[in-house]
Amino acid sequence: MSNPFKYGGIVNKGSFCNRKQELKDLSRAMENGDRLFLYSERRLGKTSLVKLALSRLPKKEYLYAYVDLWPTDGEASFAVAVAKAVTESLASTADKMLAVGKSFFGGLIPTITADSSGDPQISFTLRGDGKNAPELLDVLKAPGEIAKRRNRKVVMVFDEFQRILEYGSDKTERTLRSAIQDQENVSFVFLGSRKHLIQKMFLDQNRPLYRAGGHYPLGPIETRAWLPFIKSRFNKTGKTINSDIITRLCEISGGHPFYTQHLCHAVWEICEPGAEVTGETLDEAISLLLERESYAYTGLWESFAVNQRRFLSGLVQETSGAQVFGGAFVQKNNLNSASSVQRVVENLLDRDVIDREDGSFFIADRFFQLWVKKRVL
Numbered sequence: 001m002s003n004p005f006k007y008g009g010i011v012n013k014g015s016f017c018n019r020k021q022e023l024k025d026l027s028r029a030m031e032n033g034d035r036l037f038l039y040s041e042r043r044l045g046k047t048s049l050v051k052l053a054l055s056r057l058p059k060k061e062y063l064y065a066y067v068d069l070w071p072t073d074g075e076a077s078f079a080v081a082v083a084k085a086v087t088e089s090l091a092s093t094a095d096k097m098l099a100v101g102k103s104f105f106g107g108l109i110p111t112i113t114a115d116s117s118g119d120p121q122i123s124f125t126l127r128g129d130g131k132n133a134p135e136l137l138d139v140l141k142a143p144g145e146i147a148k149r150r151n152r153k154v155v156m157v158f159d160e161f162q163r164i165l166e167y168g169s170d171k172t173e174r175t176l177r178s179a180i181q182d183q184e185n186v187s188f189v190f191l192g193s194r195k196h197l198i199q200k201m202f203l204d205q206n207r208p209l210y211r212a213g214g215h216y217p218l219g220p221i222e223t224r225a226w227l228p229f230i231k232s233r234f235n236k237t238g239k240t241i242n243s244d245i246i247t248r249l250c251e252i253s254g255g256h257p258f259y260t261q262h263l264c265h266a267v268w269e270i271c272e273p274g275a276e277v278t279g280e281t282l283d284e285a286i287s288l289l290l291e292r293e294s295y296a297y298t299g300l301w302e303s304f305a306v307n308q309r310r311f312l313s314g315l316v317q318e319t320s321g322a323q324v325f326g327g328a329f330v331q332k333n334n335l336n337s338a339s340s341v342q343r344v345v346e347n348l349l350d351r352d353v354i355d356r357e358d359g360s361f362f363i364a365d366r367f368f369q370l371w372v373k374k375r376v377l
């Protein structure tokens with residue numbers, strides 16, 4: 001019997017919990033031809049959600065392209081990644097791909113290769129030295145042209161959008177801003193991590209994409225939705241788990257999809273066939289997970305300065321909403337002053353160790369948070 005909980009990688013319909021409202025909102029945005037920035041902390045389910053929404057679009061009315069920007073590093077690779085995704089979404093044979101490439105991306109040079117299963121793949125290169133990428137605007141205007149010529153709505157998704165902040169110039173952002181302004185029947189959905197998109201793109205009036213679209217924060221999944229999801233997966237595989245334990249598990253994971261699935265995976269492994277999960281099973285699963293991470297977590301801990309360790313140790317003992325810059329917190333944790341806490345917070349935010357929600361802070365990796373808690377207590 002294989003473990004019914006999946007963590008890491010994209011989850012599809014069979015392993016997807018709830019997100020009904022989010023799916024509805026996304027579909028509406030795609031229907032309306034909106035520009036939407038969807039953001040969350042890491043591994044909260046952005047890619048899975050968008051891919052599910054795309055797969056539900058009626059094929060007769062929509063065309064869509066999903067562009068993963070992770071491997072890109074500048075305007076040139078951005079332009080060819082977009083051209084490739086768009087072409088492959090419109091055609092599946094080599095001849096048709098070349099025809100699409102020629103008709104929409106005439107400024108780029110196409111090459112056809114076969115992937116490991118023998119299916120054709122197209123890639124593009126720029127004609128010039130790639131430095132100025134004059135083709136970028138043309139590439140970004142192609143979706144509107146496709147919508148017109150094929151008489152369909154087009155949805156463009158850019159995943160890992162925060163990558164463009166590392167391109168070294170804001171040309172891509174500027175070109176995007178003008179390209180997305182006036183394309184009819186095309187919706188643009190940008191996915192990215194909260195910290196980058198929020199701080200650098202929405203709040204900064206000097207950035208080209210400031211207020212260029214709506215923004216949509218993605219949060220954790222409620223315990224109410226996890227209860228039937230987790231319970232049925234145990235039941236279907238001949239094991240049982242009661243609501244109290246699921247509730248406790250969700251409190252520990254904060255309802256964060258990745259950590260919830262990971263913890264369920266571990267609990268399921270430990271639970272004997274036909275048995276019921278007990279509080280001890282859950283504790284054992286947590287210890288096991290922390291043990292597996294212990295080497296990495298110890299290394300991370302040792303990389304922190306004394307003040308940073310004091311701050312984190314203090315943080316895990318507080319309830320959410322704690323005033324970490326307040327005198328009480330500073331004194332209790334031997335942190336010298338509010339300004340030294342400020343420095344610690346800035347550094348830890350920068351390293352993605354902590355994250356901010358409604359003005360309070362928490363350790364981003366929920367298992368590392370448990371590890372620190374165990375150390376302190």
Ligand SMILES: Nc1ncnc2c1ncn2[C@@H]1O[C@H](COP(=O)(O)OP(=O)(O)OP(=O)(O)O)[C@@H](O)[C@H]1O
Nearest residue numbers: 006007008016017042043044045046047048257258
């Ligand atoms: N709706 C869901 N139901 C159940 N599990 C989910 C759901 N969404 C995400 N997950 C869990 O979270 C993990 C990460 O999902 P996904 O890769 O979609 O997140 P992401 O936000 O795109 O991550 P990243 O920030 O790394 O790009 C999945 O492997 C799965 O375990």
Ligand SMILES: [Mg+2]
Nearest residue numbers: 046047048159
């Ligand atoms: Mg993702």
